Amino acid sequence: MAIIIDESTRVLVQGITGNQGRFHTRQMLEYGSNITGGVSPGKGGQEVGGVPVYNTVAEAMAAGGVDAAVLFIPAPAVKDAAFENMENGVKTIVIITEHVPVHDAMDIMAYAADKGITVVGPNTFGLISPGKCKIGIMPNQIYKPGTIGIVARSGTLSYEIANSLSAAGMGQSTVIGLGGDRIVGLSFVDVLERFEADAETEAVVLVGEIGGNAEEVASDYISKMTKPVVAFLAGKSAPPGKRMGHAGAIIERGMGTYDGKVAALSGSGAHVARLPWEVPELLKKAL
Amino acid sequence: MKLFEYMGKEIFAHNGIKVPPGKVAAGPDEVYAIAAELGEVVLKSQVLSGGRGKAGGIKFADSPDEARKLAAELFGTDLKGFKTEALLVEKKIRIDKELYLSITLDGSARKPVLIASASGGMDIEEVPEESIVKKHIDPEVGVMPHFCREVVRRLGLAGNVAKEGADLLTKLYQVFKKYDCELVEINPLVISGEELIAADSKVNIDDEARFRYPAGTPIVEERTALEKKAHEIGVSYVELDGNIAVMANGAGITMATLDIIEHFGGKPRNFMDAGGGADSEATAQAIEILISTEPKVILVNIFGGITRCDEVARAFVRVRESAGIPVPVVIRLSGTNEDEGIAILRGIGIESYSDVREAAAKAVEIAAVS
Structure with a gap:
C-alpha cells in the first residue's frame, strides 16, 4: 500500500534537461523510482541518465504511459506545463517550483478538481513511499520503509523529522509535502483521509506552521480519525506581520497563531510536540 | 506587495470604478492648491497600516487654509510606526450609506472569494457573520451577471445603485485578475445619491507575478x-x-x-x-x-x-x-x-x-x- 505513489508508478520528469531536472532525475533513478520519460521542448531524442527525452507530454504518453509527472519548470511556465500534463491524462502532478503566481495556481487547482487530478505543490519537496518510489527533491538516505505517514507544509523540516523517525527505528509509509504556498493542491485533510484509509499506515505525523487555517481545519477531521496523530508546528517565536519565507507563513489580524493552532490540534486529540525531537517519543507513546 | 490607497484608486479609476475626485500631495502648499480646486476636502495619510482613521490619519477641511494647516500637522506624523509622506486630498462626498466589498484568496477552497456587507466602514472582522455575503468565484467561470445580481440583491441595493453595484463587481473582479491581486478591498463603498463610489482602496498584488504586471503598475518597496x-x-x-x-x-x-x-x-x-x-x-x-x-x-x-x-x-x-x-x-x-x-x-x-x-x-x- 502507501498513498498516491508506489513501485508501479510511471514517472515523467518535465524540464528534465535543466540543471535541477538532470540532478534530481539521477537522484530519483538511484532511489529506484520508475522514471519512464522526460519532457523538454526542442530536446526530444536526447537521454538523461538513460531516460528518453520527448518534446511533448502527448509524445511521452504515447510512448509508454505516464501515471505521475514532476515539474522542474520556471515559475512563469508552470501553468502551461501543468495543463499540458492534465490535458493529456496524467493523474498526479507534482509541482516542485516555487514562486508560482497564485492566480496560476488557482487556475490549475480548479481544472484538477474538475478532472479528479491530484496536484502536489506548488513549492513542495514532493512525495516518497520509502523503498518504492520517490518523486521530488528530498535526500535519498533519510527514509526507511515502515508504517508512519508524514504530511508536511515544509520540506526541510519534514526531512528533520523523517530522519529522527528513521533513527528511532520508525519507518514511513509515505511522506508528502503539501507545499509552502497559499494555494496548493492538497490539504492536510485530503492526505489524512488517505492515511486513515491506508492499511499500511498506523500513525500520522503532521508538520505544520503558523499562518492560514490549514491546521485548524485539519483538527476537525483528526477528532474523527481512528489512527493517532502527532503534530509539530514551526513558528512559535515568529512576530506578527512578518512573512516567514513561505507565502502562507504570516500571522495577520491575529489569525494563524501558534497558540491557536496548538489549542485546536490538542483539542482534537492530536499529540503536539513542542520541539522536533519530541516527535518520535510521542509517537511511541501513542502507538 | 501592498499598494498605497491612492495607487489602488488610480487602478480603480483606470478600470472604470468610480472614486472621489482627488490628487496626491507631498506638502502643505500642494494640499492648499488642490483644496482650492476641489472645495470641501478630506485629507488622508498615505500609510500602509490599517486603522488609519482611528489613529488620526484622516481629517476634514472646509477651506484651503484649513486644509493647509491640517496637512502641516499630518505630514511627518507617525501612524502606528509609519510616517506620512504623502496625503491624498479628495473632494468630500455625500454619504448616504457605507458598504463593504472585497475579493481575496481562500486557501482552503483554492478559489477567490467575494465578501460583501451592507455594514461598511468598519473592520469586516467585527461585522456579524449573518450580515456578510460570502461567495466563492470559480476561476474557470469568473464573475457572471447572475452572480452579481444575487450579491446585489443580498446587499439590499435597488434602482440605479443596484445596476452600478452589479457593474462594479464585474469590474472589481477584472482588476483582481488583471493585476494578479491577492486582495482588492473597498471599505467603505459609499452610496452617494444614485451613485456607488469607492471611498477607500486596499490592493495587494502578488509579488510572484511581477514578470507580467500590466504596464504602469506601481511598485511599493516594503523591505528594509x-x-x-x-x-x-x-x-x-x-x-x-x-x-x-x-x-x-x-x-x-x-x-x-x-x-x-x-x-x-x-x-x-x-x-x-x-x-x-x-x-x-x-x-x-x-x-x-x-x-x-x-x-x-x-x-x-x-x-x-x-x-x-x-x-x-x-x-x-x-x-x-x-x-x-x-x-x-x-x-x-x-x-x-x-x-x-x-x-x-x-x-x-x-x-x-x-x-x-x-x-x-x-x-x-x-x-x-x-
Whole structure:
C-alpha cells in the first residue's frame, strides 16, 4: 500500500534537461523510482541518465504511459506545463517550483478538481513511499520503509523529522509535502483521509506552521480519525506581520497563531510536540 | 506587495470604478492648491497600516487654509510606526450609506472569494457573520451577471445603485485578475445619491507575478535595505532584534531553528531562509549579509535536499578567504553531500554538528558569554 505513489508508478520528469531536472532525475533513478520519460521542448531524442527525452507530454504518453509527472519548470511556465500534463491524462502532478503566481495556481487547482487530478505543490519537496518510489527533491538516505505517514507544509523540516523517525527505528509509509504556498493542491485533510484509509499506515505525523487555517481545519477531521496523530508546528517565536519565507507563513489580524493552532490540534486529540525531537517519543507513546 | 490607497484608486479609476475626485500631495502648499480646486476636502495619510482613521490619519477641511494647516500637522506624523509622506486630498462626498466589498484568496477552497456587507466602514472582522455575503468565484467561470445580481440583491441595493453595484463587481473582479491581486478591498463603498463610489482602496498584488504586471503598475518597496539586498540574491530574510544570526534552508526549518534558539534562551537576529539549491556564491553573499548585522555568533542549520552541504561549506571557505569571518560560526550539516561538506569545513577549522539540538545550544552559549 502507501498513498498516491508506489513501485508501479510511471514517472515523467518535465524540464528534465535543466540543471535541477538532470540532478534530481539521477537522484530519483538511484532511489529506484520508475522514471519512464522526460519532457523538454526542442530536446526530444536526447537521454538523461538513460531516460528518453520527448518534446511533448502527448509524445511521452504515447510512448509508454505516464501515471505521475514532476515539474522542474520556471515559475512563469508552470501553468502551461501543468495543463499540458492534465490535458493529456496524467493523474498526479507534482509541482516542485516555487514562486508560482497564485492566480496560476488557482487556475490549475480548479481544472484538477474538475478532472479528479491530484496536484502536489506548488513549492513542495514532493512525495516518497520509502523503498518504492520517490518523486521530488528530498535526500535519498533519510527514509526507511515502515508504517508512519508524514504530511508536511515544509520540506526541510519534514526531512528533520523523517530522519529522527528513521533513527528511532520508525519507518514511513509515505511522506508528502503539501507545499509552502497559499494555494496548493492538497490539504492536510485530503492526505489524512488517505492515511486513515491506508492499511499500511498506523500513525500520522503532521508538520505544520503558523499562518492560514490549514491546521485548524485539519483538527476537525483528526477528532474523527481512528489512527493517532502527532503534530509539530514551526513558528512559535515568529512576530506578527512578518512573512516567514513561505507565502502562507504570516500571522495577520491575529489569525494563524501558534497558540491557536496548538489549542485546536490538542483539542482534537492530536499529540503536539513542542520541539522536533519530541516527535518520535510521542509517537511511541501513542502507538 | 501592498499598494498605497491612492495607487489602488488610480487602478480603480483606470478600470472604470468610480472614486472621489482627488490628487496626491507631498506638502502643505500642494494640499492648499488642490483644496482650492476641489472645495470641501478630506485629507488622508498615505500609510500602509490599517486603522488609519482611528489613529488620526484622516481629517476634514472646509477651506484651503484649513486644509493647509491640517496637512502641516499630518505630514511627518507617525501612524502606528509609519510616517506620512504623502496625503491624498479628495473632494468630500455625500454619504448616504457605507458598504463593504472585497475579493481575496481562500486557501482552503483554492478559489477567490467575494465578501460583501451592507455594514461598511468598519473592520469586516467585527461585522456579524449573518450580515456578510460570502461567495466563492470559480476561476474557470469568473464573475457572471447572475452572480452579481444575487450579491446585489443580498446587499439590499435597488434602482440605479443596484445596476452600478452589479457593474462594479464585474469590474472589481477584472482588476483582481488583471493585476494578479491577492486582495482588492473597498471599505467603505459609499452610496452617494444614485451613485456607488469607492471611498477607500486596499490592493495587494502578488509579488510572484511581477514578470507580467500590466504596464504602469506601481511598485511599493516594503523591505528594509538588508531585506532588499537579500531578496536580490534569492534569499528570504526578515530582520529581528536578537544577537544570533541564523541561516537555514527552507522556511519551515528556519522557523523551527528560531523556535529552538528561543527554547534554549537565546534571541535570533534574523530569519534567513537561504532557499533550495543555492550555489556557493549566492550562499557566500548571504553569509556576508549575516556578518554585516554584527551578531555575536552565526548559527547555520542545513538539512540538505536540493541544497548540497558541500556548496554551503564552500561558501564559508569563499567568505573566509575574501572578507574573513569575524564572529564564531556554529554549523549543523546533514543530508545531501554531508560528508564532503563536513570535510571541507574541517579544513578551515570549523567543526560541524549533525544534531541541531547541540548546535543551537552551543550558539546560545557563545552568545551569552561573549
